[in-house]
Amino acid sequence: MTKLPKCEDKKLGLLIDLDTCVGCHGCVVSCKEWNSSGSEKQLSDINSHKRDPIGTFLNRVHSYERENTNTNETETFYFPRSCLHCEDAPCVTVCPTGASYKREEDGIVLVNEDDCMGCGLCAWACPYGARELDLVSGVMKKCTLCVDRIYNEEITPEDRVPVCVKSCPTGARAFGDFNDPNSDVSKKVKERGGVDLMPEMQTKPVNKYLLPRIKSKNSQVSLSKGAEEETDSTGLLGWVDRALSKL
Amino acid sequence: MHPAPSIILFTVLSGFGFGLLSIIGLLQFFSQISIFDLIAFSVLGIIFSTVGLVSSFFHLANKKNAIKSLSQWQTSWLSREAISSIFCLLLVCGNIGWVFLQNMYIKELGIVLFFLALFTIFTTSMIYAQLKTVPSWNNILTPSLFIFAALAGGAILLTNNASLVILLVFGTLQILFWYITDQGFNDKKTSIGTALGFDANEEIRPFDAAHTNRNYLLNEMVYKVGRKHSIKLRYISFFMAFVFPMSLILIFPGEFGVSILVIFLHLIGVYFSRWLFFAEAKHSVSFYYE
Amino acid sequence: MSAEINSTKNSERVSKTTCYMCACRCGIDVHIKDNEVVHIEGNRDHPVNKGVLCAKGASGIFQHKAASRLKKPLRRVGERGEGKFEEISWDEALALAVKWLSPIRKKSPEKLVFYTGRDQSQSFTGWWAQKFGTPNYAAHGGFCSVNMAAAGIYTIGGSFWEFGSPDWEKTKLLLLFGVAEDHDSNPIKRGLGKLKDRSAKIVAINPVRTGYNSIADEWVGIRPGTDGLLVLSLVHILLKRKKIDLEYLQSFTNAPFLVNISSTDINKGLFLRDKNGVPLVVDHFSGELKRFSDKGVKPSLTKSHFNQTGSFKTVFSLLTEKYLDDAYSPKLIAPLCGLKEEQILSLAEEIASTAFNKAIHIDQDWVDFRGEKRSGFIGRPVSFHAMRGISAHSNGFQTCRAIHLLQIIIGSVDVPGGFRFKPPYPKPFGAHPKPHFKFSPDSELDGPHLGYIGGPEDLAYDESGKPARIDKGFTWENPMSSHGLMHTVIANCHAGDPYKIDTLFLYMANMAWNSSMNTEETMKKLTEKDSKTGEYKIPKIIYSDSYYSETVAFADLILPDTTYLERYDCISLLDRPIGEPDQVSDAIRWPVVKPDRDVRSFQDVLLQLGALLELPGMVDDDKKPLFKDYSDYMQKHQRRPGIGPLAGYRGDNNLESGRGDSSPNQIEKYVKNGGFWSEKIPENAQYYKPWNEAYQKWAVKKGFFDKEEPFVFQIYLEPLAKLQNHQGLPSNLKPQKHLHERILEKMDPLPIWWPNHDQEKLEQYPIHAITQRPAAMYHSWGSQNVWLRQIHGSNKLFLSESLWKANKFEVGDWARLTSENSSIVVPVALMKGQNENTVWTWNAIGKRRGSWALDENVEEANEGFIINHLISDLLPKKENGYRYSNSDPITGQAAWYDLLVKIEKVKNPGKVSLPQFPVLSSPLGVGVDKKK
Ligand SMILES: Nc1nc2c(c(=O)[nH]1)N[C@H]1C(S)=C(S)[C@@H](COP(=O)(O)OP(=O)(O)OC[C@H]3O[C@@H](n4cnc5c(=O)[nH]c(N)nc54)[C@H](O)[C@@H]3O)O[C@H]1N2
Ligand SMILES: Nc1nc2c(c(=O)[nH]1)N[C@H]1C(S)=C(S)[C@@H](COP(=O)(O)OP(=O)(O)OC[C@H]3O[C@@H](n4cnc5c(=O)[nH]c(N)nc54)[C@H](O)[C@@H]3O)O[C@H]1N2
Ligand code: SF4
Numbered sequence A: 001m002t003k004l005p006k007c008e009d010k011k012l013g014l015l016i017d018l019d020t021c022v023g024c025h026g027c028v029v030s031c032k033e034w035n036s037s038g039s040e041k042q043l044s045d046i047n048s049h050k051r052d053p054i055g056t057f058l059n060r061v062h063s064y065e066r067e068n069t070n071t072n073e074t075e076t077f078y079f080p081r082s083c084l085h086c087e088d089a090p091c092v093t094v095c096p097t098g099a100s101y102k103r104e105e106d107g108i109v110l111v112n113e114d115d116c117m118g119c120g121l122c123a124w125a126c127p128y129g130a131r132e133l134d135l136v137s138g139v140m141k142k143c144t145l146c147v148d149r150i151y152n153e154e155i156t157p158e159d160r161v162p163v164c165v166k167s168c169p170t171g172a173r174a175f176g177d178f179n180d181p182n183s184d185v186s187k188k189v190k191e192r193g194g195v196d197l198m199p200e201m202q203t204k205p206v207n208k209y210l211l212p213r214i215k216s217k218n219s220q221v222s223l224s225k226g227a228e229e230e231t232d233s234t235g236l237l238g239w240v241d242r243a244l245s246k247l
Numbered sequence B: 001m002h003p004a005p006s007i008i009l010f011t012v013l014s015g016f017g018f019g020l021l022s023i024i025g026l027l028q029f030f031s032q033i034s035i036f037d038l039i040a041f042s043v044l045g046i047i048f049s050t051v052g053l054v055s056s057f058f059h060l061a062n063k064k065n066a067i068k069s070l071s072q073w074q075t076s077w078l079s080r081e082a083i084s085s086i087f088c089l090l091l092v093c094g095n096i097g098w099v100f101l102q103n104m105y106i107k108e109l110g111i112v113l114f115f116l117a118l119f120t121i122f123t124t125s126m127i128y129a130q131l132k133t134v135p136s137w138n139n140i141l142t143p144s145l146f147i148f149a150a151l152a153g154g155a156i157l158l159t160n161n162a163s164l165v166i167l168l169v170f171g172t173l174q175i176l177f178w179y180i181t182d183q184g185f186n187d188k189k190t191s192i193g194t195a196l197g198f199d200a201n202e203e204i205r206p207f208d209a210a211h212t213n214r215n216y217l218l219n220e221m222v223y224k225v226g227r228k229h230s231i232k233l234r235y236i237s238f239f240m241a242f243v244f245p246m247s248l249i250l251i252f253p254g255e256f257g258v259s260i261l262v263i264f265l266h267l268i269g270v271y272f273s274r275w276l277f278f279a280e281a282k283h284s285v286s287f288y289y290e
Numbered sequence C: 001m002s003a004e005i006n007s008t009k010n011s012e013r014v015s016k017t018t019c020y021m022c023a024c025r026c027g028i029d030v031h032i033k034d035n036e037v038v039h040i041e042g043n044r045d046h047p048v049n050k051g052v053l054c055a056k057g058a059s060g061i062f063q064h065k066a067a068s069r070l071k072k073p074l075r076r077v078g079e080r081g082e083g084k085f086e087e088i089s090w091d092e093a094l095a096l097a098v099k100w101l102s103p104i105r106k107k108s109p110e111k112l113v114f115y116t117g118r119d120q121s122q123s124f125t126g127w128w129a130q131k132f133g134t135p136n137y138a139a140h141g142g143f144c145s146v147n148m149a150a151a152g153i154y155t156i157g158g159s160f161w162e163f164g165s166p167d168w169e170k171t172k173l174l175l176l177f178g179v180a181e182d183h184d185s186n187p188i189k190r191g192l193g194k195l196k197d198r199s200a201k202i203v204a205i206n207p208v209r210t211g212y213n214s215i216a217d218e219w220v221g222i223r224p225g226t227d228g229l230l231v232l233s234l235v236h237i238l239l240k241r242k243k244i245d246l247e248y249l250q251s252f253t254n255a256p257f258l259v260n261i262s263s264t265d266i267n268k269g270l271f272l273r274d275k276n277g278v279p280l281v282v283d284h285f286s287g288e289l290k291r292f293s294d295k296g297v298k299p300s301l302t303k304s305h306f307n308q309t310g311s312f313k314t315v316f317s318l319l320t321e322k323y324l325d326d327a328y329s330p331k332l333i334a335p336l337c338g339l340k341e342e343q344i345l346s347l348a349e350e351i352a353s354t355a356f357n358k359a360i361h362i363d364q365d366w367v368d369f370r371g372e373k374r375s376g377f378i379g380r381p382v383s384f385h386a387m388r389g390i391s392a393h394s395n396g397f398q399t400c401r402a403i404h405l406l407q408i409i410i411g412s413v414d415v416p417g418g419f420r421f422k423p424p425y426p427k428p429f430g431a432h433p434k435p436h437f438k439f440s441p442d443s444e445l446d447g448p449h450l451g452y453i454g455g456p457e458d459l460a461y462d463e464s465g466k467p468a469r470i471d472k473g474f475t476w477e478n479p480m481s482s483h484g485l486m487h488t489v490i491a492n493c494h495a496g497d498p499y500k501i502d503t504l505f506l507y508m509a510n511m512a513w514n515s516s517m518n519t520e521e522t523m524k525k526l527t528e529k530d531s532k533t534g535e536y537k538i539p540k541i542i543y544s545d546s547y548y549s550e551t552v553a554f555a556d557l558i559l560p561d562t563t564y565l566e567r568y569d570c571i572s573l574l575d576r577p578i579g580e581p582d583q584v585s586d587a588i589r590w591p592v593v594k595p596d597r598d599v600r601s602f603q604d605v606l607l608q609l610g611a612l613l614e615l616p617g618m619v620d621d622d623k624k625p626l627f628k629d630y631s632d633y634m635q636k637h638q639r640r641p642g643i644g645p646l647a648g649y650r651g652d653n654n655l656e657s658g659r660g661d662s663s664p665n666q667i668e669k670y671v672k673n674g675g676f677w678s679e680k681i682p683e684n685a686q687y688y689k690p691w692n693e694a695y696q697k698w699a700v701k702k703g704f705f706d707k708e709e710p711f712v713f714q715i716y717l718e719p720l721a722k723l724q725n726h727q728g729l730p731s732n733l734k735p736q737k738h739l740h741e742r743i744l745e746k747m748d749p750l751p752i753w754w755p756n757h758d759q760e761k762l763e764q765y766p767i768h769a770i771t772q773r774p775a776a777m778y779h780s781w782g783s784q785n786v787w788l789r790q791i792h793g794s795n796k797l798f799l800s801e802s803l804w805k806a807n808k809f810e811v812g813d814w815a816r817l818t819s820e821n822s823s824i825v826v827p828v829a830l831m832k833g834q835n836e837n838t839v840w841t842w843n844a845i846g847k848r849r850g851s852w853a854l855d856e857n858v859e860e861a862n863e864g865f866i867i868n869h870l871i872s873d874l875l876p877k878k879e880n881g882y883r884y885s886n887s888d889p890i891t892g893q894a895a896w897y898d899l900l901v902k903i904e905k906v907k908n909p910g911k912v913s914l915p916q917f918p919v920l921s922s923p924l925g926v927g928v929d930k931k932k
């Protein structure tokens, strides 16, 4: 059903820390890997060994430079982009076939590939470019929040997290219930001020981002104050001698 | 947005078809149309709207599920469009059938047809107008433009003075629409800054690409048309869709042969207008890439 | 072998083995279904990665199933370099190799030149070469990061280069010098994440602000090649402000050692020692000479000594004299480094206040090497890490030593919060072998090839004074070339300098492309024929690769290798071990799937060749093979009694570790344990390892060395003094005249800095050109990976804003980049966060057309480029006509990042990067899309 449910129970999503992400693309590839492996519903690649290779990915990492007006410095940062599992997901309501839906129990936005007709409208409706139409299977692909992992009883409990979260080497990605104020993700959002992407689009994203921290300007130089300086070796050695005697 | 020929053709042709049907309905209600014309032009309307529908069908990547698009009328304008166009076509067929059998028409059916066809055009336009992601579409001008573009076609064929009025409205809307498009992205509420979670006025610039080549998103939603090119196309579109048709109608009022020519020019003009409608529309996802 | 654990719905079994796409060697869970690899994820229990995985590791499926995999042994049929081959059987291939190698071994084993790339079995390949008897063996370290290894081992007994790491749990300030990805990539990423969690400060010293450097709290956009200056300036400031750890310097370093400063003495520059060679110090309290290691001695850092042989000053006095000099004042240094004085001052402040005001104390009794009880581990929570931004310069050895000096004076090596060794390190240089190079027909070499010299007496010359090694390793031109010089091999083989060779045998190194300097010239040398005989100048080339890389086309015989999921490998403590500071580990790879092609593991092939050549140690008395295959070797071989390639699960019951008898079930145990073995260091042995009795005892027990090897840090490096003071050497060991000045200047026993370029050259070529590792690519082999090539399909040259503006570049432009050596044409892009005199690009994205089973029109081969063409392998002629190799004068490390260029905009670019070469023909064709 493309009517949006009220997710009163759980709101599962990702918290992505741009202050920690080093842009390694580990999550990009892990995601592609998990969502291509061992299932028929693979993410395709066309022209894989030719010019213009084009494949479907559910998560992409961009890199940007930002002029920090506080420090007058140019800062580089990396930005992983995937589905935000919006509360008011426009991608769902536009879907004519009912293939797109949002789960009431946890808020995950999914595509039922058996129903999708590949019209692409949901991708148009998503502000974030979180949906890619797979050119081989002809159906819409998007981040599933690894729904086939997080509830998978055959996987050891600590691995029941999205694969991009598990594999992220820096720990820049976290997964949890944003409805639960005591969850780690909620606490971090509160502590560090998690933000929404394009709030003006009124999609109410569940995923939150933590922005790069304000980089400390160089620490104040105070060395010169307190300690007196030794200008030559003899003076320094004298001090060392005295200090060694006290040791 | 990528100006996909199949979609442009679909919106132009089916728009023309349903616009024609809508005008027929109106004339039928006011008993201003001959039985012959009603049948002939209804068939024409059916042909055009079907050709449009078929071409949009070919746009689907997974055609076997097309039928499922009838299911989500509660939320989806695309679903509503599918349903509405089917109902509309059924109604036209019924109408023609009745006329065929009874050699007369029920004029009240005309008003139903008028509204149903109009509604169909409206649903089509709402597919675009509903998208907050494309602010130049996301306003009342989009349905207005679609509706008047569609009605103009029918009116040119079947009416005289009315067509002038409709064309005039259409032309005005078109200029207004281009004016809106030129205003930039939703009054700068959205920017690369907000796309990345910062303030709207942050100075941010991509440095190394997320992927080397184009992907589905770039192919579908990030299209750049040069300013000069677009102005040229606007002139062409405006003259073909509006100025020439108006002038010809004024110079040769009521000449059917001229109407055919006018329709032809008009449709080409609308095609360019629609091409620009897509090509000039900026989708919010492009902020991540530019 | 069975380690099949039933797991996810996707797979039938999970086999745990070790990743391969870089040297950090994470643990992986390989999911297998119908004998096909379907999914790879990180092993949560593995000490290296604890479940995380990088982009390369996660796309291992395409490493394993690459279309570019070689399928069968190949024999060249066309001309060298064309890529035309015929398939032959393994029997034919081995017979051919034996036909070539057997006479060499019988008559002149030095005519086999055997070099291996970044393989992870160097202790095995080195052993093989030793048994063959050629002195011409090394792995890739010489062009990679020997500067780090050598500076580290010589100075502190371990190096940034894999043998230690910042104390991620406790450090409060990390200084990262010249690191993009590193060998230890996932551990560093995990570590940076931990620092972020604790809000510890990260300072990145790097001309470019990407990756790790982008998340640093402070970025120091230094001018390439000037780090040594910056660091010595920090030393200068800390000394001036008396922010140094005197106790540490006094107890654990050679700062109190007495250096002979009498200018005429034959022992000039050497330490004052007793009869047994033990260095002497002046006791601070009694003023008497004592052995530095005696119980109760409190060495003086300042008191000089005089005797009939001369006068002696402490290392510490020499150090203060040197570094207090105003030449190191931040004011003078800052502009040379492209920095601001305040930035240097504030860095010094940050270091001092963190080291001394935020010191850590861990309550733990321990006993030091003098036998004195100590009541805690004091920690200076400032840690350093450095890699190729330092090492890939010709002043890299001394710069790296300068960084170690800085670490030492604040007392932050192997202490809580500082830099910590990973066992089996630390190990002083004296505990490593010395280089061996004495060969004779039909016999094995006199010992392992590579090692650490103690002085000129260990240099590798034959009786006539000719370099003994083809790469001129361990000669006066690069005396401390502990890893050999792989980058000189092709040129020297081609030139027959110092002697003619017969067969060049390469393994896993793309030497005809991205790992050579002056690539175009290198390709010529590989293919050039002697005009008289019509024979190739390098007569025979054998190469083992798993894939159709650029270099395959240049070989006469190809021995196709398996992929990392199809073979046994041994990540051994004898080699480049994995590990973490608080535990010792080693690991294996094992065939989790069978090859579907007619390929063999290179290690198996070496053993087969060894058996056919009847090499000692590889056949028994009846000339029968001693080892069934490599896995058999891994279990049976013993380097020293009780010490084998694998340290875990030794002995009859597999209960012993480190030392113990071989066990036939050892590998099975590894497989059951997830492919690795790991053991915690006892609590009281965790820190201060070089001086900590508990650690030393434990290390002996584990077999890292046979007797305890405590040592002090070498602030002053005596072997360098011995090189400087080269009097009284036998004639074959004397340096040539033209080298004297350079030796005196560069081999300073205290860290120094010199500019990499003369002023004249800088004026002509004012821009530094460097490369960086992309996190999602491994050198040349990432491009065959269907997923990774979509991320990095081509590269651009990134220009700073000032260069961008000065040349009026616009988006989409192309530039010509010209060095002393040649010029290339490449696409450019703007990047503001970089040093203004620097351009950079991603390393090894550019491919040669026709290679890697890629279509010849691919982006990699058309827009993509490598800058190696610009890097000369030889420096310009000196006045005396001599051309040095483009290397560090001490270690021979290839100076990739010394490259200087000028840049101009190209008016009408052909949209193809230049130079281009003829399309290689491929025995494989172009890979096809995977069908659903
Ligand atoms: N993903 C990936 N990982 C790899 C590899 C790979 O190909 N891909 N290769 C492996 C190998 S063989 C190696 S040797 C290691 C190398 O690992 P790194 O040492 O990280 O190697 P580089 O990418 O050469 O990075 C060198 C860094 O030094 C900076 N730099 C250059 N010149 C200077 C300078 O003068 N001063 C300072 N301070 N910085 C400078 C460059 O900007 C760059 O960021 O990586 C290993 N890991
Ligand atoms: N401009 C520039 N050049 C550089 C550097 C730089 O920073 N800038 N870095 C230098 C450094 S540090 C290094 S280490 C070198 C690296 O340079 P190379 O060692 O040449 O690196 P690779 O491209 O990894 O090539 C290794 C070869 O091993 C093959 N191979 C891969 N897997 C296997 C296997 O399982 N078995 C066998 N038998 N072969 C296999 C690959 O196909 C490839 O042909 O590059 C150096 N070159
Ligand atoms: S894996 Fe983690 S660090 Fe790497 S790009 Fe993704 S989020 Fe960033």
Ligand code: SF4
Residues within 6 Å of the ligand: A082, A083, A084, A085, A086, A089, A090, A091, A092, A109, A125, A126, A127, A128, A129, A130, A131, A142, A203
């Ligand atoms: S991010 Fe896009 S695809 Fe995901 S729920 Fe929101 S609108 Fe839909």
Ligand code: SF4
Residues within 6 Å of the ligand: A094, A095, A096, A097, A098, A099, A100, A111, A115, A116, A117, A118, A119, A120, A121, A122, A123, A139, A140
């Ligand atoms: S592409 Fe599929 S999921 Fe998306 S709107 Fe169309 S039918 Fe729905």
Ligand code: SF4
Residues within 6 Å of the ligand: A030, A031, A032, A034, A035, A058, A059, A082, A083, A142, A143, A144, A145, A146, A162, A163, A164, A165
């Ligand atoms: S949650 Fe799963 S599907 Fe979504 S981006 Fe992460 S790995 Fe991909």
Ligand code: SF4
Residues within 6 Å of the ligand: C019, C020, C021, C022, C023, C024, C025, C026, C049, C052, C053, C054, C055, C056, C057, C058, C185, C186
């Ligand atoms: S860092 Fe990546 S490539 Fe290197 S071993 Fe680990 S997973 Fe493999």
Ligand SMILES: [Mo]
Residues within 6 Å of the ligand: C143, C144, C145
């Ligand atoms: Mo390397």
